[in-house]
Amino acid sequence: MDVTPGPVGAAGHSAASITLDGIRKRYPDGTEAVRELSLEVKAGELVVLIGPSGCGKSTVLRMVNRLIEPTGGRILLGDEDITRVDPVKLRRRIGYVIQNVGLFPHQTVHTNVGTVPRLLGWPKERIRRRADELLELVGLDPAQFGRRYPHELSGGQRQRVGVARALAADPVVLLMDEPFSAVDPIVRTRLQEEFLRLQAEVRKTIVLVTHDLDEAVRLGDRIAVLSQGGRLEQYDTPAALLGAPASPFVREFVGADRGIRRLAVTPLSRDTLAPLPGAIADLPAVPLGGSAYDALAAMLTTGSEAVVVTADGEPVGALTRARVLELGQTGA
Numbered sequence: 231m232d233v234t235p236g237p238v239g240a241a242g243h244s245a246a247s248i249t250l251d252g253i254r255k256r257y258p259d260g261t262e263a264v265r266e267l268s269l270e271v272k273a274g275e276l277v278v279l280i281g282p283s284g285c286g287k288s289t290v291l292r293m294v295n296r297l298i299e300p301t302g303g304r305i306l307l308g309d310e311d312i313t314r315v316d317p318v319k320l321r322r323r324i325g326y327v328i329q330n331v332g333l334f335p336h337q338t339v340h341t342n343v344g345t346v347p348r349l350l351g352w353p354k355e356r357i358r359r360r361a362d363e364l365l366e367l368v369g370l371d372p373a374q375f376g377r378r379y380p381h382e383l384s385g386g387q388r389q390r391v392g393v394a395r396a397l398a399a400d401p402v403v404l405l406m407d408e409p410f411s412a413v414d415p416i417v418r419t420r421l422q423e424e425f426l427r428l429q430a431e432v433r434k435t436i437v438l439v440t441h442d443l444d445e446a447v448r449l450g451d452r453i454a455v456l457s458q459g460g461r462l463e464q465y466d467t468p469a470a471l472l473g474a475p476a477s478p479f480v481r482e483f484v485g486a487d488r489g490i491r492r493l494a495v496t497p498l499s500r501d502t503l504a505p506l507p508g509a510i511a512d513l514p515a516v517p518l519g520g521s522a523y524d525a526l527a528a529m530l531t532t533g534s535e536a537v538v539v540t541a542d543g544e545p546v547g548a549l550t551r552a553r554v555l556e557l558g559q560t561g562a
């Protein structure tokens with residue numbers, strides 16, 4: 231199998247590409263949930279599936295771990311056709327995180343996290359070490375939380391245990407179906423940030439389903455926008471999707487505030503800057519690593535018409551409000 235080694239982090243070192251090749255799903259009652267979808271997810275990439283309710287997102291996700299059998303097409307993990315793999319064994323290699331986590335209520339956090347390693351017959355000591363390591367990785371102290379039961383955790387903590395459990399046997403792929411939607415918006419933002427930090431460390435191939443465009447833009451390396459019947463409307467980076475919607479459907483889906491969203495994913499770069507004006511003492515400063523949104527926010531909170539952009543604390547150029555608004559509209 232084509233398994234690309236990633237960085238050797240605490241949580242493992244392998245990821246595989248996923249290829250959906252003309253997949254179809256027609257349910258027994260005749261519903262054409264997915265008519266024909268082709269999509270490639272690179273090893274170590276985080277791809278978000280987004281689209282209106284009923285467009286087939288969950289069906290696509292569940293075909294990858296064969297909780298649902300496709301009625302046509304092929305799915306490859308690396309270069310291996312998954313229909314040739316025993317579904318139970320396949321699922322042990324694919325982490326799956328769902329909205330309400332599905333932790334086993336009568337098992338401790340530790341036992342929940344060790345589920346797949348136990349099924350794989352790992353020695354007890356190795357399972358214990360692995361569960362401790364994973365809990366630490368998702369920000370839960372094993373000594374404090376390991377012996378608790380799921381009902382003794384907050385929603386956000388349960389979600390983290392779900393992620394730890396999905397990563398336990400070092401899966402080659404992680405599938406996540408609305409993983410953060412059951413928690414309140416503040417916890418959700420924090421979990422998303424932690425999740426990005428975790429992904430930077432473990433570099434899994436991840437397919438994540440969400441309804442939330444902000445979440446898609448924040449998390450996705452690429453976003454696949456689907457319409458009814460699993461039709462692929464656009465498959466692009468967040469910046470490209472917001473900057474150049476490929477169809478009226480996508481334009482409407484990403485909505486009127488896409489300019490603002492686009493600013494958040496537009497990094498400040500030297501070639502967007504104007505020369506420094508004479509007097510810069512009163513202007514707010516934004517580092518070069520920031521986004522165009524950071525620049526606009528600094529202008530709006532200080533009431534100024536421009537910001538000074540700095541690199542290593544030294545001013546390297548300026549950005550005016552008009553220029554920022556231009557970036558939001560065209561991405562130029």
Ligand SMILES: Nc1ncnc2c1ncn2[C@@H]1O[C@H](COP(=O)(O)OP(=O)(O)OP(=O)(O)O)[C@@H](O)[C@H]1O
Pocket residue numbers: 257258259261262263281282283284285286287288289290441
């Ligand atoms: N077991 C089933 N039998 C018949 N139709 C089904 C079945 N499961 C799902 N569907 C239909 O397939 C289509 C796609 O459903 P799916 O759950 O994949 O959509 P979704 O995009 O994930 O929706 P949501 O965002 O609302 O969760 C829908 O029309 C749904 O009603």
